[in-house]
Amino acid sequence: MADSYPADGGTYGEKPRRRRGRRALIILIILLLVLGALLVVADRVAAGVAERVVADQVDQQLTKKNVQASAPEVTVGGFPFLTQVLGGRYDSINVVLRDLQGPVQGTNATVRVPELTADARNVTASLDTLRSGQGEVTAETVQGTATVAYDSVVALIDQPGVELREQDGKLAVTASVRVPILEQNLTVRGTAKLTVQGTDIVVDVDQLTADDLPENPLVQSFITGFAKDLSVKVPLPALPFDLELQEVRPLPNGLAVTGSARNVSLSEVR
Template sequence: MRALRVLLILAVVLGGILVGVDRLAVAYVESEAAGKVRFGTVRPESTDVDIKGFPFLTQITGRRFDEVDVKLTGVQTSAGGQSIRIGELTAELRDVTLDGDYAIDRARTADGTALIGYDDLAAASGHEAKVEYGEGGKLKVTGGVRVLGRMITRTVTSTVTLVNGNTLRVRADSVPGEGMPGLEQLIRSRTDFDRRVEGLPKGMRLTKVEPRPDGLAVMVAGENVALTAP
């Protein structure tokens, strides 16, 4: 009976050691992977990698992870030739394979969300406009034009849509007028814009756009997504 008790204690101790080694190994690889993961040509200020599943050592021996979560913060990319900052981009990667150096190489599928602050969206518009969150899934866009020496400013309710799987389109639902010919088009020249989002990995596409109080959420998805530098 004493021998059985000793064996049980040893099993518990060894099990704890193995779990500890497994968790140390995953922490090390996550830290290394954060510096090597490349999400297209975007340039993040920081990258966090969270490798799911247990045991980790079995997964890395097979050069494959079932699930990896990646969070990029302070992402710089471009939209329609204009630089645009994405505050945070999170992605859930599935069926992730490793290259010969055990670095994350490719994901069979990827789903994520890019959150663009409204000040950053306004800066990317190329206009001197102010963009804010509006009720009911809309945007509020404020723009002004000078007519005959007088500055005319309008705040419009705008709808943002996704075009061709890669372009954000912002259009005013209507423009309040004063009976002045051509005023609507002048205001729209400051409030309406299209911006094609560039720099995502090959195989990734925009799938949905949704205004939220904390920013414009752009959902992305892809298949066979490369995650290392070419």
């Protein structure tokens, strides 16, 4: 009896072996995908734990400085996170604080900071600190930006009818003033120079003008004096992370002040 062979010239049993090989490869790929997904989930869970620990530590700092704010929003950067945990060093941690309010020493005013964003780099925190929530969390550098609401600045100026706004990258000032010499009210306009002095923002109104302002030396002198009355120092509430103010600029929603610090503790050691 003659032997029979597959029509394609192969041998019986070859196709089942190929199917088994492909099936094993598919199973291996699925297992690797599942393992990768589990590692990503574990990585994000660990990052979430670290974010909660840092948020708690920052909240303690604010309480100690008598500063009120919404709950800190913390985001840990860098991936994979687990390798950072094992090394105890993290690429970056971003902290957002909203609605900061703190007393201004020597006044009844309260300076309102709608938002403060801090970017901490090269952060060190031990695994034990993350596990227990106790210990030191330090950053090599911190860059921060805080926004001061215009209504807080106007409250400190304490003059009726004052408006502040950003215009062409400058701080524009508008105010209404009663000029006794003319026995009438004038709407005066000008710009203010912004500088940083220690922990204060200095708003310096050096020149004002008005429509149809008469060239009367007495009137001009009065307007110059009124400009000085509009100038003010804006002391910020105690900022976290020991930020040192560096620059201030006007934005549509307020004055944005930037600061930085080195070798900063993000925590309160307990």
